[in-house]
Amino acid sequence: MPYADLHVHTTRSDGSLELDAVPDAARRAGVDVVALTDHDRLQPFDEPLVERDGVTIVSGIELRVETPGGERVDLLGYGVEPTAELEGLLERLQADRVERGRTIVDCVESRLGVDLDVTVEDGFGRPHVARAIDDHPDLEYDYEAAFDRLIGFEDPCYVPRNVPSFERGLAALTATCRLVSLAHPLRYRDPEQALALTAEPDLEAVELQYPYNRGDEVDRSIVERAISRNDLLSTGGSDAHGTDLGIAGLSRPAYEQLRIGELPE
Numbered sequence: 001m002p003y004a005d006l007h008v009h010t011t012r013s014d015g016s017l018e019l020d021a022v023p024d025a026a027r028r029a030g031v032d033v034v035a036l037t038d039h040d041r042l043q044p045f046d047e048p049l050v051e052r053d054g055v056t057i058v059s060g061i062e063l064r065v066e067t068p069g070g071e072r073v074d075l076l077g078y079g080v081e082p083t084a085e086l087e088g089l090l091e092r093l094q095a096d097r098v099e100r101g102r103t104i105v106d107c108v109e110s111r112l113g114v115d116l117d118v119t120v121e122d123g124f125g126r127p128h129v130a131r132a133i134d135d136h137p138d139l140e141y142d143y144e145a146a147f148d149r150l151i152g153f154e155d156p157c158y159v160p161r162n163v164p165s166f167e168r169g170l171a172a173l174t175a176t177c178r179l180v181s182l183a184h185p186l187r188y189r190d191p192e193q194a195l196a197l198t199a200e201p202d203l204e205a206v207e208l209q210y211p212y213n214r215g216d217e218v219d220r221s222i223v224e225r226a227i228s229r230n231d232l233l234s235t236g237g238s239d240a241h242g243t244d245l246g247i248a249g250l251s252r253p254a255y256e257q258l259r260i261g262e263l264p265e
Contacts, residue, residue, distance in 0.1 A: 002249025004033035006058065007076065007183070007207065007237025013038035013062075014125035015241045023053035029246030033255060035060040035237065037076055040093040041123050042086075048079035048178060048261050058260060062183060064161070065169035073185075073194050075169055076207065076235065079178030079260045086176045089164065094122045096162045104129055107157035108150060114138055126151050127241055166197065174202045178260050181205035181235040185223055186212055195226040205258070209236025211248045233258055 009015030010022065015038070017025055026034050035058035036043050043059045050057050059080045066072050080086075101124035108129060109116055116132040130146035133139055141150065151157050164172070173180045184207055188194040198206050206227060212218045227234060234254060238247035250258075 004255040006035035014127040074183035077173040077177035205233035
């Protein structure tokens with residue numbers, strides 16, 4: 001079981017884990033450190049790290065950006081100390097998320113002739129829609145089918161988000177975070193192109209440990225080569241959107257190499 005799970009979502013974005021329940025979930029998984037990386041949202045504490053019931057909580061964020069080549073990738077920021085510039089950027093992104101969410105919900109409801117009974121607010125994302133579809137008694141779609149047939153990329157109710165450029169997003173995170181990492185590089189259409197971004201000196205790490213396909217062997221060699229070539233640090237986490245933590249992550253020595261910060265006295 002990993003010592004640190006550095007990619008976890010809560011109900012502040014599209015996860016189902018309540019913020020107050022994180023320490024219990026971490027202890028169940030045998031995890032000592034959890035980074036909360038909600039999409040486009042800051043955590044409700046100003047410190048880069050806090051201790052909650054014996055568990056170290058890292059204030060993190062996941063930010064989607066668009067590269068010059070048109071690829072959309074996710075950046076993970078750790079040890080966030082908010083600035084007015086980052087807060088302004090996130091406020092605009094949340095407004096876009098709400099508008100996009102309402103458009104997706106309206107499309108699904110109109111197409112399927114149902115009321116999903118969801119509240120679209122800050123942090124809203126497609127997983128909220130998929131869960132509502134899965135829970136609806138009159139619909140035969142489960143969570144995965146909702147993404148595969150309704151709201152996934154190029155599906156009838158898919159709506160793209162407005163996201164900042166790679167340069168702008170990286171600059172905003174670099175100014176406010178103690179470490180910035182490229183998330184799940186093997187999930188992108190062109191992993192090599194995504195990993196080429198790690199040549200940027202302000203991008204100091206890449207997510208190596210990640211549960212791409214549970215039970216399947218994943219070839220991480222191109223990620224390892226990028227780490228060696230660009231002298232990167234390695235991050236890792238489960239990308240948890242539910243309540244099970246520690247599916248992937250880092251050992252204690254690997255976590256300590258990141259030097260995100262010490263717990264406050």
